[in-house]
Amino acid sequence: MEDILRPIYQERASQVNTLGVLIVEKREKSVPFTDTFDAILLIVVKDSEHPVYIKHYSYQNKKAAMHIVTEAQLNEWLLVGSNRKVVEWIYLGRVLFDRNEFLHNLRAELDEFPFKGRKLKMGLEFAKLIRRYMDGKAFFNNNQYLDAFNHIVHSLHHLGRLALIENGFHPEVSVWKQVKQIEPEIYQLYYELVNSDEDLEKRLKLLFLASDFLIHSRTEMGIDHLIDILKMKESWSFNEIASHPELNLYSVDLEVLFEYLVEKHFIEVVTVETKGIGILHRNYKAAEKFMSKKQ
Known part of the structure; x- marks a missing residue:
């Protein structure tokens, strides 16, 4: 298989922009490891007009896919967890080209799972967990049990992923x-x-x-990243929070997460007068128990 695909990846490897090339071959039929393809060529480049470029090939009654991704896009996937297969591809793929040990160092970093990156990933996973859990509870209270079931299954999935990250493991497919x-x-x-x-x-x-119980016991750990940022100021408007370069990664889950944390007294509401009579701006700050532990 590698011999057939060699002309494709060698052309890319010869380019100065290419950082690494690896091949991933299909394993068990029941595991969606290669998206039904017999082989995946993952090519990481320094820069490109398109963060992701995918091309499909046929050979000997088989099929292969070439994924060319920029270093920045790859790092975003690894940080946010929005492309779970790529972690397994990096771990289990066979390296065909490695400029300045880029892939070797990337694997070493994944093994080490630096704590700062882990805190952010735990925060993102906790936010998804709360979103699904709160939606599931709302459906349950309205006697819509099938919809509640759907959301609680997803919330358990996020709880499981959160526990794995807490223990220093990258969640797999x-x-x-x-x-x-x-x-x-x-x-x-x-x-x-x-x-x-x-x-x-x-x-x-x-x-x-x-x-x-399980969510409550993991809340402080799950919001550690968020609290670290909130402690940088006495209070924040929600727009300031949502615009923060790290907190905007929480995306649509952020508002539900904040309402949950206000209800559970992990975050406090700070009201600020407006020009309108009887209406107040609603700002937020970390609860006093966190502010007393400023770094």
Whole structure:
């Protein structure tokens, strides 16, 4: 397979802009590791007009895909977790070209999982968890149990990913296999939700109770990144928060997360007078227990 694809990647490897090339070959048919392709060529470049460029090839009744991605795009995927397969590609792919040990160093950094990057990833995962959990609870309270089930399954998925990151692991595509080994309590919740013979309403009711405890016990850890930023100022308008270069990565989950944290007294509301009578600006600050621990 490599021999057939060699002319394609060698052309790219000869370019000064190319940082590394690796090949990923299809493994188990049941695992969506290569998006149904027999091989993936991942080519990382320093700069490009397009952050991602994908081309498909056919050969000997097989198919391959070439993904050319910029270093900046790759780093964003690794930070935000929006392309989970790429972590496995980097870990398990066979290196064909490596300029100045770029891929070697990238793998070493993934293994080390620096704590600063871990804190941000935990924050993003916690925000997604709260969004799904709150939406699921709202559907449950309106007796819309199938919609509640959908959201709570997703919230458990984010809870499992959060626990893995907390323990220094990058969540893989087959995340429940990892969670079962590392956080069996969360795996058991997921298993009971999906496989229990109890009626759906009772399953959901018990699961919300258990989830309340698990979420509460991880809240301070999950919002550590957010609190570090909030402590930089006495108070923030929501627009200032949403415009922060790191907090804007939280995207649409940020408002729901803030309302949850206000309700649970992790964040305090600061009201500021406006020109209008009887209406106040609503600003935010870290709760006093965090402000007393300023860095």
